[in-house]
Amino acid sequence: MSLHGETFQYLRPTQDQMEAMQKLRDAAQKYAEALDELLADGADKTYTLRKLREVAMWANVAVTRHQDGTPRTDGYPSPE
Numbered sequence: 001m002s003l004h005g006e007t008f009q010y011l012r013p014t015q016d017q018m019e020a021m022q023k024l025r026d027a028a029q030k031y032a033e034a035l036d037e038l039l040a041d042g043a044d045k046t047y048t049l050r051k052l053r054e055v056a057m058w059a060n061v062a063v064t065r066h067q068d069g070t071p072r073t074d075g076y077p078s079p080e
Contacts, residue, residue: 007069017072021060028056 013021032052039045064072 002068004066004069006071007065011064011071013064014073017063020063024059024063025056028052028059 032049035045035048035052039048066072
């Protein structure tokens, strides 16, 4: 798979995409709070929270781009 030339460029989200991204951030925050409450402090908890943060960031990318890196300009979700 080759990546689109805009894959690593900034892409301003559409309003619909910003709303979807906020919902995902809210869900990640709630999950992070549950993990923080239920997991014992230590390396495993730290790793888990860092991975959740990584997943949340990639979810935002997925909202704004197609698999090949081309921008989704028609809103979210994109009809495919």
